[in-house]
Amino acid sequence: MIAAELAERVRTHLPDVVVARGEVTAVVERSGLLDALGWLRSDEALAFDFLSSVTATDWPEREPRYWVAYELSSMAHDHRLRLKVGLPSDDARLPSVVALFPTADWHERETFDFYGIVFDGHPNLRRIMLPDGWEGHPLRKTEEIGGVNTRYKGAFIPPVDRRTAP
Amino acid sequence: MSFDFRPDVDPRDPLSAEELRQETMIINMGPQHPSTHGVLRLLLELDGETVVRCEPIVGYLHTGIEKNTEYRTWQQGVTFVTRADYLAPFFNELAYTLAVERLLGIEAPLRAQVLRVLFCELNRIASHLVWLATSGMELGAVSVMLFGFREREDLLDIFEMATGLRMNHAYVRIGGVVLDLPPGATDAIDDFLDMLPGRIREYESLLSKNPIWVERNAGVGILSAEDAIALGVTGPTLRAAGVAKDVRRDEPYSGYETYEFDVITRESADCYGRFEIRMDEMRESMRIVEQCLDRLREPGPVMIEDPKVAWPSRLEVGPDGIGNSPAYVKHIMEESMEALIHHFKMVTEGVRVPAGEVYQPVESPRGELGMYVVSDGEHRPYRVRIRDPSFVNLQAVPTMVQGALVADAIAVIASLDPIMGGVDR
Amino acid sequence: MPVERIEGLQTGKTADETEEDVRRGVLLGTLDRAVSWARKQSMWPASFGLACCAIEMMSTGAGRYDLSRWGMELFRASPRQADLMIVAGRVSQKMAPVLRQIYDQMPEPKWVISMGVCASAGGMFTNYAIVQGVDTIVPVDVYVPGCPPRPEMLMFGILKLQEQVRTQGRFR
Numbered sequence: 124m125i126a127a128e129l130a131e132r133v134r135t136h137l138p139d140v141v142v143a144r145g146e147v148t149a150v151v152e153r154s155g156l157l158d159a160l161g162w163l164r165s166d167e168a169l170a171f172d173f174l175s176s177v178t179a180t181d182w183p184e185r186e187p188r189y190w191v192a193y194e195l196s197s198m199a200h201d202h203r204l205r206l207k208v209g210l211p212s213d214d215a216r217l218p219s220v221v222a223l224f225p226t227a228d229w230h231e232r233e234t235f236d237f238y239g240i241v242f243d244g245h246p247n248l249r250r251i252m253l254p255d256g257w258e259g260h261p262l263r264k265t266e267e268i269g270g271v272n273t274r275y276k277g278a279f280i281p282p283v284d285r286r287t288a289p
Numbered sequence: 290m291s292f293d294f295r296p297d298v299d300p301r302d303p304l305s306a307e308e309l310r311q312e313t314m315i316i317n318m319g320p321q322h323p324s325t326h327g328v329l330r331l332l333l334e335l336d337g338e339t340v341v342r343c344e345p346i347v348g349y350l351h352t353g354i355e356k357n358t359e360y361r362t363w364q365q366g367v368t369f370v371t372r373a374d375y376l377a378p379f380f381n382e383l384a385y386t387l388a389v390e391r392l393l394g395i396e397a398p399l400r401a402q403v404l405r406v407l408f409c410e411l412n413r414i415a416s417h418l419v420w421l422a423t424s425g426m427e428l429g430a431v432s433v434m435l436f437g438f439r440e441r442e443d444l445l446d447i448f449e450m451a452t453g454l455r456m457n458h459a460y461v462r463i464g465g466v467v468l469d470l471p472p473g474a475t476d477a478i479d480d481f482l483d484m485l486p487g488r489i490r491e492y493e494s495l496l497s498k499n500p501i502w503v504e505r506n507a508g509v510g511i512l513s514a515e516d517a518i519a520l521g522v523t524g525p526t527l528r529a530a531g532v533a534k535d536v537r538r539d540e541p542y543s544g545y546e547t548y549e550f551d552v553i554t555r556e557s558a559d560c561y562g563r564f565e566i567r568m569d570e571m572r573e574s575m576r577i578v579e580q581c582l583d584r585l586r587e588p589g590p591v592m593i594e595d596p597k598v599a600w601p602s603r604l605e606v607g608p609d610g611i612g613n614s615p616a617y618v619k620h621i622m623e624e625s626m627e628a629l630i631h632h633f634k635m636v637t638e639g640v641r642v643p644a645g646e647v648y649q650p651v652e653s654p655r656g657e658l659g660m661y662v663v664s665d666g667e668h669r670p671y672r673v674r675i676r677d678p679s680f681v682n683l684q685a686v687p688t689m690v691q692g693a694l695v696a697d698a699i700a701v702i703a704s705l706d707p708i709m710g711g712v713d714r
Numbered sequence: 715m716p717v718e719r720i721e722g723l724q725t726g727k728t729a730d731e732t733e734e735d736v737r738r739g740v741l742l743g744t745l746d747r748a749v750s751w752a753r754k755q756s757m758w759p760a761s762f763g764l765a766c767c768a769i770e771m772m773s774t775g776a777g778r779y780d781l782s783r784w785g786m787e788l789f790r791a792s793p794r795q796a797d798l799m800i801v802a803g804r805v806s807q808k809m810a811p812v813l814r815q816i817y818d819q820m821p822e823p824k825w826v827i828s829m830g831v832c833a834s835a836g837g838m839f840t841n842y843a844i845v846q847g848v849d850t851i852v853p854v855d856v857y858v859p860g861c862p863p864r865p866e867m868l869m870f871g872i873l874k875l876q877e878q879v880r881t882q883g884r885f886r
Contacts, residue, residue: 146648172518173518173521174521175657175676176648176661176674181672194648194661194676198532201539201540203540205646205648226519226520226522229681230681237355251347251348252713252808253808253843254348254807254808257807261842261843262355266842268357268360268840268841269353269841269843321762321793321812321816323761323789327763349806349808349809349812351806352765352839352843352844353841353843353844354839356843357838357839357841369838375766375769423772434772435776438772438776438777439776439777439778442778445773456769456770456862457861709764710765
């Protein structure tokens with residue numbers, strides 16, 4: 124389906140739909156996420172059965188602060204949809220979609236690792252990219268890029284111009 | 290001294306002794322291991338030689354590329370993104386550049402698009418050759434390693450001729466490509482295309498009917514189509530299960546709808562099917578490269594003319610690599626102040642991309658490589674997320690390896706062709 | 715051969731003692747050089763390829779740029795059988811303890827080549843995730859810059875290391 128038709132079809136169930144640059148984006152509330160995904164999957168004209176990616180973006184000056192984006196695509200119809208959920212800064216929790224889309228397992232772990240968003244119902248929510256004892260969630264905008272003054276496991280590595288020979 | 294973890298079994302009864310050997314062994318494979326494709330760690334729970342449970346642990350190559358792109362300009366993002374999946378650098382650059390061009394609302398000139406397709410398909414051949422080399426070595430066919438790298442060296446010569454680098458070229462830029470093909474490149478590509486079919490036949494005669502290769506690959510690592518779709522697996526692994534899904538065919542980009550090529554599938558859903566698919570994909574890539582060479586006969590621009598987007602300098606190959614052409618340096622230093630200011634602003638600040646977000650998928654040698662780019666209207670990316678195919682494909686390893694032997698685990702991972710740079714970014 | 719004694723110029727030893735000295739010194743010198751030569755000629759690298767530089771390292775070991783010319787085509791999987799560690803690629807914070815453990819598992823004498831800018835100094839990734847130079851973890855003998863370094867550059871680094879081993883033999 125082309126973007127305009129797709130948007131019309133999705134709007135029948137999810138009212139907040141935007142079409143931009145040839146892409147269709149639907150915004151849902153946290154409570155309606157699993158219902159929306161279930162409907163998008165079961166509706167025959169839409170048939171969104173493939174989840175490409177789950178990720179988040181941090182907008183610290185806005186409320187809601189974290190915007191989690193689900194990239195869905197359809198094996199049968201070759202169209203795409205983005206589903207977005209906004210999360211407040213003090214309550215960054217979201218139901219996990221692993222039961223519907225097993226591929227979301229590692230994507231959600233990575234989002235938790237980078238942003239600290241907790242996915243309720245995830246079978247194995249641990250850090251995936253960073254070492255287990257790491258403190259902080261580095262991709263948040265409030266965190267520094269690092270690389271200098273790194274502390275880890277009791278070692279301290281200063282910037283290059285202040286290092287002395289061991 | 291007795292430990293009663295099996296209270297129902299009497300240790301003095303010899304017949305019940307068989308049931309006592311129920312404990313499994315947890316073995317760690319990697320991250321430094323000759324047979325795992327890079328720094329992948331596998332936690333295997335073994336019952337004898339059979340894998341009961343497998344958990345891949347990744348993150349040993351986490352580089353923070355996504356965070357770094359938020360601190361650099363849009364054009365500098367190309368050099369970061371290209372090092373994610375380091376065996377398919379053109380694909381990373383292409384996905385990122387296409388996403389940014391969609392945000393900008395521009396399109397690269399026709400010749401630039403043909404060059405992008407040309408280099409992407411050559412990169413696909415190079416990546417499949419490295420896959421063949423390393424898979425062969427991991428499964429014991431060590432001579433295939435030397436053969437695969439021998440062919441790849443010719444391809445790297447072509448890349449070096451065109452971009453100046455053997456790997457991690459920052460060739461595809463926003464608005465086009467950085468340089469046109471130098472004289473002699475088309476001849477080199479022609480020679481390579483003449484030489485390659487014979488070599489691929491050589492590999493097939495070495496491996497396809499080889500009883501050891503068939504034993505180790507046929508029937509190993511079965512992943513059905515439903516499992517693959519549920520786990521998000523794309524690329525040769527999905528096509529080996531019979532699903533004809535290829536982003537070049539389904540959501541064409543860069544003019545792929547105008548090229549003739551087939552989407553290769555198999556029905557066996559095992560490692561041998563993936564091997565056959567990759568060999569055939571090399572042939573399909575050669576077909577596309579020939580069509581590209583035909584289209585490159587007419588000259589044309591390789592970077593768009595829009596001064597707010599295009600890289601300001603005229604680059605040319607100098608005595609020490611690619612750099613600003615002396616004529617251009619003379620122009621900005623001596624002739625035109627506006628040109629100097631424009632050059633300065635474009636190089637330090639760069640393009641300003643309108644706010645919005647875009648997800649751009651391309652078909653990399655490993656599957657669907659997607660780039661989710663968010664902009665807030667500034668001269669730096671706000672968020673760049675690389676949906677890497679290897680990251681998702683590795684989630685299928687526990688399913689494929691369950692109940693198989695340890696040696697099959699190696700064959701399965703080799704057939705998935707994961708690149709840890711893409712997995713960990 | 716009798717040694718002439720000249721006042722003030724010699725060590726004060728008898729002729730026999732000096733001959734003994736000379737004989738012992740020459741023998742040790744030759745053994746030193748022989749062992750250093752053998753060590754440099756047949757160094758076995760431990761495979762520690764991490765990222766893009768690993769591919770260039772594999773290319774260096776492959777047919778066109780042949781590391782076998784210097785006896786190094788045998789990349790040992792087990793660090794206990796290796797004497798050279800080529801750290802090829804970016805070292806993340808999670809990988810750093812593993813790197814140190816592999817280094818500790820290698821028996822003496824051992825050498826380290828830091829291949830590429832990411833291993834030498836953190837490269838273009840000045841961020842939280844990459845160790846800014848493996849010399850903060852292991853002592854490095856030769857740094858080979860480049861992103862990634864061409865096979866010829868890696869070979870030059872290896873030859874420099876071999877020169878170092880040959881002239882600064884550690885056999886005692």
